[in-house]
Amino acid sequence: MFKRTFALAVGVALSLSAAFTHAADVLRVSAIPDEAPTELLRKFKPLGAYLEQQLDMKVEFVPVSDYAAVVEALAADRLDLAWLGGFTFVQAHLKTGNAIPLVQREQDAVFTSKFISADPAVKSLQDLKGKTFAFGSISSTSGSLMPRYFMLKEGIDADTFFSRVAFSGAHDATAAWVQAGKVDGGVLNASVWDKLVASGKVDTDKVKVFATTPPYFDYNWTVRGTLDPALTAKLKAAFLALDPANPEHKAILDLQAASRFIETNAENYQGIEQAARAAGLLK
Incomplete structure (x- = not known):
């Protein structure tokens, strides 16, 4: 009986280990549904293929039903990377305490x-x-x-x-x-x-x-704060390496409506948080 119990325990442990290993080999990505789902997927496919090549891991796009679902999924570690609007980032940052804005398009600093x-x-x-x-x-x-x-x-x-x-x-x-x-x-x-x-x-x-309107900060690519720092660094480097002088990169950037990606930080979105509090959307 002891042998059977031990064997069962080992089997369960190996199964769980395999499941976590599999999860770690897949980068789960999503985006706020600010356009039709088919359009979001069309825009993401070339970028997803590029990230797979740069990271040497599978990249999976996970569609969501609404803006709130992206925030909840990041907070529950069901997503690794998400394209967020400025307000959605503020919500994710406040909810998780550690969501990290990686990069934004040049125009997102003057949106x-x-x-x-x-x-x-x-x-x-x-x-x-x-x-x-x-x-x-x-x-x-x-x-x-x-x-x-x-x-x-x-x-x-x-x-x-x-x-x-x-x-x-x-x-x-x-x-x-x-x-x-x-x-x-x-x-x-x-x-x-x-x-x-x-x-x-x-x-x-x-x-x-x-x-x-007058300009303001908006969209960014955000990672969950619990993502492996080494993977976070590789992701940022991959986005920053997209070069409009490279035809393949330019095709990706064009679909993202980006001239290029630049670094960003949470402080850039303090104005949006203030606006949201003034509008009564944050308590």
Whole structure:
């Protein structure tokens, strides 16, 4: 009986060891769902292949249902690396106490949001008073938090200023809503707006940008604080090594809407945390 029990214990131990070894050989990556899931996966595939080559390990993209799910997964160590908006990073950092922002795109240090409308009479936010308006996700930095913050600084409370406020859930959906006349105006991040215009997915004869926010810090690639420091260092080096002069690297950077990646740190997002507290989104 002792031999059978010992053998069973060894078997369980080996199985658990194999499971942990397997988990350690896979880098689990996700992103806030600020665009359609198919688009997020399309953008990630070449980057994932590059990271597999640089890290010599499997890289797996794990889609999530909403912004909060990314924060929860990082906190529970179910994700290793995630593409986060500024506010989502603040939430993850506060929840985990150790989430580490690795890199951001150059433009993420001076990011902006675009206010749009299909009504040619709309020249400013004041022209939308009493009309309908769409934000992206309620947890979006560029699609909700920072535009609201800058509006409040101008004395505009979105919840009382507009007749109805809606949340589209994603930047591309906001543009589609405005173009289809579902809402009179909306706001989305500048990067997605530029991509939609370049790809012809928004008709600029119908939809116009009538205002742009002041700049702020936004997106970054964040790792869980419990990730092996050596792997964290290799990840950062891999992102920083992406060179726009290399055609293969440029294809990856273009899909990420990045000229290149630069280092970042948690202090860069203190302004977003202050804005979130001012808006009552953080206690």
